[in-house]
Amino acid sequence: MTTEPAEDELVTVFTRADLGGDGRLDLMEFGLVLDSVGLSWSRAETQDRFERADTDHDGFISLSELRALLASQTWDVPA
Numbered sequence: 001m002t003t004e005p006a007e008d009e010l011v012t013v014f015t016r017a018d019l020g021g022d023g024r025l026d027l028m029e030f031g032l033v034l035d036s037v038g039l040s041w042s043r044a045e046t047q048d049r050f051e052r053a054d055t056d057h058d059g060f061i062s063l064s065e066l067r068a069l070l071a072s073q074t075w076d077v078p079a
């Protein structure tokens, strides 16, 4: 038993939130991810986490950046 989410679950969450379908998440889409995995952060926290997670500073969250962020969080895959 592991608390680490399976890769396909992460992809599911990412894809659901990627409304633009461009393979990366903007701040609004990032907020959708947080909602969908049960992480309720304030607007300011969300902005802060977004900037921290955006390790290549391109203004978007990639799948690998999301993976790194969620690896340090407890989250639930939506039913």
Ligand SMILES: [Ca+2]
Pocket: 053, 054, 055, 056, 057, 058, 059, 060, 061, 062, 065
């Ligand atoms: Ca990025």
